[in-house]
Amino acid sequence: MTVPPPPDGRKPGDQAPEDHNPWSPPSPGPAPAHWAPYPRAPISVPQPHNGMGIAALVLGIVGVVLGLLVILFWMSWLPALLAVIFGCVGLSQARKGLATNKAMAVAGVVLGGVGLLTAIGGAVFTVVVVKKAADKARAEVGKVKASASAADKARHLSFGESYTFEDGLKVTVAKPEPFIPDAYAHGHAKGNKAVQVTVTVVNTGTERVEVETGLPDVNDADGASAELVIDGSGRQKVITGYVLPGRRAVGKYAFSLPPDAADKVEVEFSPDAMRWKDAYWKGPTN
Structure with a gap:
């Protein structure tokens, strides 16, 4: 069995000093050592994902x-x-x-x-x-097309009808009449049929208007242009110069048509071809 050491710090077997008081409290031992606090690691806080x-x-x-x-x-x-x-x-x-x-x-x-x-x-x-x-x-394009179609339709007439251009000139083309050229006629071949086209221009405006192109074009039934006949009889008259307000000018022209295409003709005329589109008159010659 192990014997505990005496409270005065002596080892077993050591002799007690003479002045030792067995009933005195034990002498204080060395001061207990002080331990430094253990450092704590910092706690990381996660950043918000905002x-x-x-x-x-x-x-x-x-x-x-x-x-x-x-x-x-x-x-x-x-x-x-x-x-x-x-x-x-x-x-x-x-x-x-x-x-x-x-x-x-x-x-x-x-x-x-x-x-x-x-x-x-x-x-x-x-x-x-x-x-x-x-x-x-x-819709606007449709109106323009309709207006253009109406205007184009209005420019296609029958012989004897009138068309008024924007400058106030009212043009009428009469039904062509037979024409007999003289012996010295130019532009008429033997066997052809010659017709006379009469164009009447009336100034319905308040100012005089110049007729720039007073010569019509004539196409036969096949669409081919007829040839203008010129002779010395003096029966032909070309519209030139000015037409005064309320006055009229009459032009007479002769054209030669092939016999097989002379039953129907179309007359094309404009008082100013540079400004106004032509109007068309169509019909039979008989």
């Missing part, structure tokens, strides 16, 4: 602004769509505790949705406006 929410908010604002500018609606859909996507990602991170800006993410999703709606509205509005403009343009 980038998605911020990006969603910024892109949502950009999408709404571009959508409100009608001419830039086609640019608003992309930032608005990205705002919705980034906002949804930001909300997911906020639910997991990885982000602290849930409100920004929600605002980005809402603004992105508004931007998409404005982009769709701008597209619909643009389509409607363009369609109306196109319809209006087509």
Whole structure:
């Protein structure tokens, strides 16, 4: 059995000093050593991932602004769509505790949705406006074509009818009459049929008007141009010079037609070929 050491610190077997008082308290030993506190490692706190929410908010604002500018609606859909996507990602991170800006993410999703709606509205509005403009343009073109067709139709007449040009000259072409050239006629071949075309021009305006081209063109039934007949009989008269207001000028012209194409002719005439389109008179010669 092990014997515990005496309280005075003596080893077993050592002799006690003479003045030792066995009943005195033990002498105090050396002071206990003081241990330095163990250093603690710093606890790292993860940073919040707020980038998605911020990006969603910024892109949502950009999408709404571009959508409100009608001419830039086609640019608003992309930032608005990205705002919705980034906002949804930001909300997911906020639910997991990885982000602290849930409100920004929600605002980005809402603004992105508004931007998409404005982009769709701008597209619909643009389509409607363009369609109306196109319809209006087509209607105007149709009116112009109809007016041109009506004007062109009005310039095609029968013999004896009148057409008034924009300078106020009213032109009438009578039905062609047979014409017998003299022996010295030029432009008439033997066997052809010669006809005389009478053109009457009346000035219905208030100012005198000059007749720049008083010579008509005649086409036979086959569409070929007839040849002008010139002789020395003095029966032909060319309209030249000015026609005074309320006055008239009469021109008479002879043309030679092939016998097989002389049953129907067309007379083409304009008092000023540089300014006004020709009018046409058509009909049989018999």
